[in-house]
Amino acid sequence: MSDAILRPRRSVLYMPGANERALEKAKSLPADALILDLEDAVAPDAKADARERVAAAAASGEYGYREVTIRVNGPGTAWHADDLRAAAEAGPDAVVVPKVDSADTVRAVERALEAAGAPDRTAIWAMVETPRAMLDARAVAAASERLTVLVMGTNDLAKELHAEHVPGRAPLLTGLSLALLAARDTGKAILDGVYNDVKNAEGFEAECVQGRQFGFDGKTLIHPSQVEPCNRAFAPSADQIARAQKIIDAFDEATREGRGVVTVDGRMIENLHVEDARRILALAEAIAGR
Secondary structure (H helix, E strand, C coil): CCHHHHCCCCEEEEEECCCHHHHHHHHHCCCCEEEEECCCCCCHHHHHHHHHHHHHHHHCCCCCCCEEEEECCCCCCCCHHHHHHHHHHHCCCEEEECCCCCHHHHHHHHHHHHHCCCCCCCEEEEEECCHHHHHCHHHHHCCCCCEEEEEECHHHHHHHHCCCCCCCCHHHHHHHHHHHHHHHHHCCEEEECCCCCCCCHHHHHHHHHHHHHHCCCEEEECCHHHHHHHHHHHCCCHHHHHHHHHHHHHHHHHHHHCCCCCEECCEECCHHHHHHHHHHHHHHHHHHCC
């Protein structure tokens, strides 16, 4: 199982790159990862100052266990190339690239980062947020070893589809599923999109549960208040951990005794159940290590 999958990314919080207080506050938030944003959260006349501030924050080493990423402005914008160069020099955990809808875009970003001297540890996170990106998601995910995470851009996807934001997200399910299939087929992690109604705690938690049930590794967030409920939703529960351990113990015992059939609580256990149990325990251990 890839390290990209096992690293906890339950809660991934966007932080506005132009807001120095927000960047400082992020150091104390219990988010697994941060996206220091140079794109939507920054006005055009503030892009240059925000770029300098975000690069310094990412290079500071002051964010503890949190995975620190920089979201650059998209390909084709006036700021994209300068953002990539600054991010490469800062050496964050990853560079988040919006509007990635082809393998060629991934490879172009990879070449630019390498030309600017980005360290090997700086990954690419590709935001998939258009119909074309959904249809070509596997090609995007497989385009580079440096690409480790797909990020759903559900707001832009809904806009492109002319779809409404409704509970249960029925209009987006095809796109979500295509991107999930692509991520799992290529061994990449994948993050669910944001939930817009910050004051609707019940609706947010329901969407977190839905995302976890679908198979997402975590969720992107727009407000600090969303971090803790998201962490709970995407962490293995005590019951899941106990059952996973029970499955592994029963399987190991059967293997020692040379038995070909394993049952737990009356249900047949196969290798696929054992593999999933090991994944659950590994994720729980990684979270506990924080």
